[in-house]
Amino acid sequence: MKLTAAVIGCGNISKFHFSGLEKTGAKIKWVCDLRKESAKPWMEKFNAKYTDDFMDIMNDPEVNVVNITSFSSIHKDMCLAAIDAGKSVICEKTLTTNAEDSYEIVKKAEKAGTIFYTSYMKRFLPAVEKGKEILPSIGKILSTSIRAFQPWGDMWSGNPKEGACHTPPGGKSVLVKNLGGGVLVCGGSHILDLVCHFLGRPSSLYAYMAIPKDRDYDLQAAALMETENGPVHYETLMHSLDKIGYLRDGWDETIEITGTKGRINVYCPFWDKVDIKGSLMVHCGSANGTATEYRFAPVSPFDRAIAFFCENISKGKQGTQSRLTGYDVDELISCITKSAKSKKALEIKWKI
Ligand SMILES: NC(=O)c1ccc[n+]([C@@H]2O[C@H](COP(=O)([O-])OP(=O)(O)OC[C@H]3O[C@@H](n4cnc5c(N)ncnc54)[C@H](O)[C@@H]3O)[C@@H](O)[C@H]2O)c1
CATH class of the missing domain: 3.30.360.10 (Dihydrodipicolinate Reductase; domain 2)
Structure with a gap:
């Protein structure tokens, strides 16, 4: 399966995720940040669409990978929306800021069969x-x-x-x-x-x-x-x-x-x-x-992690890394x- 990705959160860590996604050959269709100036360099580099509303991404049927690199305190809404929209998810660590929210996410991902990774790249x-x-x-x-x-x-x-x-x-x-x-x-x-x-x-x-x-x-x-x-x-x-x-x-x-x-x-x-x-x-x-x-x-362990995640996503399988790792840590x-x-x-x- 050809991967079409969206990156939510274009701050410090995102450059490692853009690099990893680019190396897999995934198309980066959307970049999302509340601050347009943070998204702009990536918009231009990948000729990607910009939004400050992550629901635009969830509503795009072409997107099959949502890569979340925003603050941990707002990962929950983004993860739940992506699971609901049937997207595969790569989310930066920590999955959320408390064990209850992380449990809710991974439980939903398990139930839906979503391919879901918390990116602990080490x-x-x-x-x-x-x-x-x-x-x-x-x-x-x-x-x-x-x-x-x-x-x-x-x-x-x-x-x-x-x-x-x-x-x-x-x-x-x-x-x-x-x-x-x-x-x-x-x-x-x-x-x-x-x-x-x-x-x-x-x-x-x-x-x-x-x-x-x-x-x-x-x-x-x-x-x-x-x-x-x-x-x-x-x-x-x-x-x-x-x-x-x-x-x-x-x-x-x-x-x-x-x-x-x-x-x-x-x-x-x-x-x-x-x-x-x-x-x-x-x-x-x-x-x-x-x-x-x-x-x-x-x-780069980020490149290697994202290559592993994307390879599994393109094959439609979770692979050897469980959906639960982000919850386990939280x-x-x-x-x-x-x-x-x-x-x-x-x-x-x-x-x-
Ligand atoms: N793997 C690692 O070693 C490592 C290192 C640093 C940070 N992180 C994780 O990466 C994530 C981001 O950290 P960072 O240092 O890049 O933070 P950052 O503040 O540099 O970037 C976060 C970005 O998210 C954007 N954002 C905030 N709310 C948003 C929303 N509702 N919609 C869209 N964009 C929104 C912000 O505008 C900002 O540009 C955190 O979860 C953090 O824990 C991981």
Whole structure:
């Protein structure tokens, strides 16, 4: 099937989606943004139609793929309308800003048989793919440590005076209004997706979060989770160190999985420098006592994710990635938030 796509939301992240869609050969028929000036470059590049009303897209029978890159806080209406209109959906993460809305979307998509993806693109980093391939060789999994420590500048010494991270007294920061939270939602969500991807859904957790009194968002979140594949030590953090991480660029996002027969370490690069920073996977096997490094050239995980989604869509099948991944992460975010607030361990009650 020939793909005709529409992109809703032409802000920062959209360039990666336009690039991915263009490489698949999909026709980009519509671009949608409330701000025409954001849509204009893409309108011109793809000779696409412009609208500020996403329902124009839903009402166009030629469109078969809706690619949503607007704020997470407004994904719900767009996803539900696209499912109703019989379109396939690629939606940026996080799917919504709460587990209930995400559940409603994926339940509807499951019922309708919609081909539906939440685009957690880190699954498509070559180091993550290699780690997943090698995982069975490390035997029974005993322990996992996973962290996303991200350089956000000096966030700990006080409420920023301006910008998306400024919390006005009695009001909401742009971060919370548009995206739904701080580092747990923005950075930590990706590695929650990787927890599910590598180890399966956790069954319980106990969490900690640091939310300064003058802010409406978290600067740090940590959790101990229980999975069928052993305990997971999870942490995400905004920090101001610009030389940490495997590339010494401040980006310190790693997964370490230790098994009875070996260990894998996956190192993820700076999320938006995909054209210049490669990922790394190290495998230590106990059989021959060697460590093997897999250093991958920079490659866009967005392009690879969108190629995978579009290939499945053109064949009319969901493929190996479930419709539920966006809900899974939003349920974990909700449980981490609840556990940290109540200072109690929680059993995770998966709704679907
Ligand atoms: N995968 C990643 O690593 C990653 C990184 C950053 C952002 N994101 C996600 O991407 C999404 C967008 O983030 P961003 O940084 O590009 O934000 P952004 O603010 O730069 O862009 C969002 C765009 O959506 C438009 N928009 C808002 N309401 C709209 C509406 N009703 N109809 C049409 N357009 C509308 C805005 O005008 C804006 O241009 C969010 O869900 C965010 O969580 C993912």
